[in-house]
Amino acid sequence: MPEPAIHVADLRKTFSVPVREGGVVAALRSLVRRQHHEVQAVSGVSFDIEPGEVVGFLGPNGAGKTTTLKMLSGLLYPTSGEVRVLGHVPSKREAAYLRQITMVMGNRNQLQWDLPALDSYELLRAIYRLHPDDFRKIRDEFIELLDLGDLVRKPVRNLSLGERMKVETAAALLHRPQVLFLDEPTIGLDVTMQKRIRSFVAEYNHRYGATVLLTSHYMADVQALCKRVIVIHHGRLLFDGELATLAADFGADKTIAVTLKEGAPEQVDFAPYGEVLGSDDGKVSIRVGRGRAPDVAARLLHDLPVADLTIEDPPIEDVIESVFLGASADASERTPEPAATR
Amino acid sequence: MTAAPPRLVSPVRGLFDVYVQEAKIAIAQQIQYRAANYMYMLGMVAEPVIYLVVWQTVAAQQGGSVAGITAGQFAAYYIVWTLVRNINIVFTPYGWEERIREGQLSAQLLRPLFPIVEDLGFFLGWKPVVVLLWLPIAFFLALVFHPVLNPSPLAVAVFAVSLLGAYLIRSLNQSSLGLITFWTTRVGPVFQLYIAAELLLSGRLVPMQLMPDWVQTIANLLPFQWTFGFPIEALVGNLSTEQLLGGLLAQLFWIAVGSILVRVVWRFAVRRYSAVAG
Numbered sequence: 005m006p007e008p009a010i011h012v013a014d015l016r017k018t019f020s021v022p023v024r025e026g027g028v029v030a031a032l033r034s035l036v037r038r039q040h041h042e043v044q045a046v047s048g049v050s051f052d053i054e055p056g057e058v059v060g061f062l063g064p065n066g067a068g069k070t071t072t073l074k075m076l077s078g079l080l081y082p083t084s085g086e087v088r089v090l091g092h093v094p095s096k097r098e099a100a101y102l103r104q105i106t107m108v109m110g111n112r113n114q115l116q117w118d119l120p121a122l123d124s125y126e127l128l129r130a131i132y133r134l135h136p137d138d139f140r141k142i143r144d145e146f147i148e149l150l151d152l153g154d155l156v157r158k159p160v161r162n163l164s165l166g167e168r169m170k171v172e173t174a175a176a177l178l179h180r181p182q183v184l185f186l187d188e189p190t191i192g193l194d195v196t197m198q199k200r201i202r203s204f205v206a207e208y209n210h211r212y213g214a215t216v217l218l219t220s221h222y223m224a225d226v227q228a229l230c231k232r233v234i235v236i237h238h239g240r241l242l243f244d245g246e247l248a249t250l251a252a253d254f255g256a257d258k259t260i261a262v263t264l265k266e267g268a269p270e271q272v273d274f275a276p277y278g279e280v281l282g283s284d285d286g287k288v289s290i291r292v293g294r295g296r297a298p299d300v301a302a303r304l305l306h307d308l309p310v311a312d313l314t315i316e317d318p319p320i321e322d323v324i325e326s327v328f329l330g331a332s333a334d335a336s337e338r339t340p341e342p343a344a345t346r
Numbered sequence: 347m348t349a350a351p352p353r354l355v356s357p358v359r360g361l362f363d364v365y366v367q368e369a370k371i372a373i374a375q376q377i378q379y380r381a382a383n384y385m386y387m388l389g390m391v392a393e394p395v396i397y398l399v400v401w402q403t404v405a406a407q408q409g410g411s412v413a414g415i416t417a418g419q420f421a422a423y424y425i426v427w428t429l430v431r432n433i434n435i436v437f438t439p440y441g442w443e444e445r446i447r448e449g450q451l452s453a454q455l456l457r458p459l460f461p462i463v464e465d466l467g468f469f470l471g472w473k474p475v476v477v478l479l480w481l482p483i484a485f486f487l488a489l490v491f492h493p494v495l496n497p498s499p500l501a502v503a504v505f506a507v508s509l510l511g512a513y514l515i516r517s518l519n520q521s522s523l524g525l526i527t528f529w530t531t532r533v534g535p536v537f538q539l540y541i542a543a544e545l546l547l548s549g550r551l552v553p554m555q556l557m558p559d560w561v562q563t564i565a566n567l568l569p570f571q572w573t574f575g576f577p578i579e580a581l582v583g584n585l586s587t588e589q590l591l592g593g594l595l596a597q598l599f600w601i602a603v604g605s606i607l608v609r610v611v612w613r614f615a616v617r618r619y620s621a622v623a624g
Contacts, residue, residue, distance in 0.1 A: 097455070097616075123374065
């Protein structure tokens, strides 16, 4: 059986953060006795990712996503646990490893600000020791795929955020890495630009069989790219499985949308059927428990002159939120939550 | 579906490419900000001109020379100083401080190249432009202060090589200092201490032969004089062949020491990146 592209076992990262009260007295006291607070950013996370998989890595701010990605890319030393990516131990930061990975951080800039991106691309060619012919082929392919056109000939400082993100993304992949760590790659971009970056990542994965681990607060990114998601919260793994299963496991409710044939829906009392979420253009949305949905739908059809009725899963954002809320409730009760693993 | 990975060039060619590309980028940036750079360079000339005027005045009051150095030789010393100083501009500990504190180092750490190699290449790339910009300034200073120097061809050759040596020693030393930021977050006070030592022990403030013997003895044990005094003296100081070649060997020694130091400090420092980076 082939080795997974990414293997993580019981990964932990603890930061020691200096703390002190505000004010001059506390400042003076800290001169002789500095106090530190231990922050567990990642607490025993384990997962494997197979070559070619695209996995969404989800969690609220401060969940430990970026810390985990930084440990996987070799930027941070783990406090304990095992990490292997493409057979390498990332923290050794071997050149052979760094040549096979990339990390795109949506808010970071690695291109020369005053110069056209083409100049930075040439520097990256040299740094990654790429053969000039292969480099030109890859560069031109990316320019076409990302529709960069003349953008690469303008000083980077003259580009819009979206344009800059496109040229940055191309720069991060010029060495054709096998593993992509994408940390909020579409943050701050408009919908069109988000779609463009998404489709590029999908195409890159398809063409080169690259493994992708993606964090994003835009669920559209995750839904478009990832069949599998890993959810972490407070540094712990909460869920690892198919995105569709996540909705089934954690989406405790369904939404029934009803449109009546005749009569204004305001004249009907929907409260006995479930929680009325609202009505829009004659369509009423009712939230019901997942298990009750078929019965409620049957009753609606029997009791009322229904023109249209649909039963939908809640939006994935709501599902993820319910996962986090559940985890927070568990944490507050100090009971270890069982992770739903694959 | 997977595709064959791109072919790689040899490590030596790769490193050469890095220096060439860094130089191109540095030159492009220099040209883009040429006016600002020239102002910066002119501002830098103020320091040696003050030293020069003071020493020429002292020499005039002492019958034409101080410890055997004539007014014309002082002029030569401090005009060559301006070139050495500009060649000696390197990536400072303040740059490291900003880079580490702001988390900018992440992008460099993700690349298969020691970050200091990139810095060396980039600042080296400035130098041809620096020399071009320096020439009119040197011409003007020569018109005003009348330097006297008669270097041999060997002295000129050693001077040229020693400029590179001085640049490397100062780069490596300041990189090691900059890495202290991994522990302290701020490096300013330590760097100021370094600059104070450099001023006194390198020939930057005063030619070393004007310093007391005990200062010269201390200076002989430290790298500073090989970054200022030696390159200048090589061109203007009538050094013997032994002194010229011995100076280059001393520079080689301090380059080796600096390389080892920066590597060792780096190994420990980079493990602490988590504590200060975003």
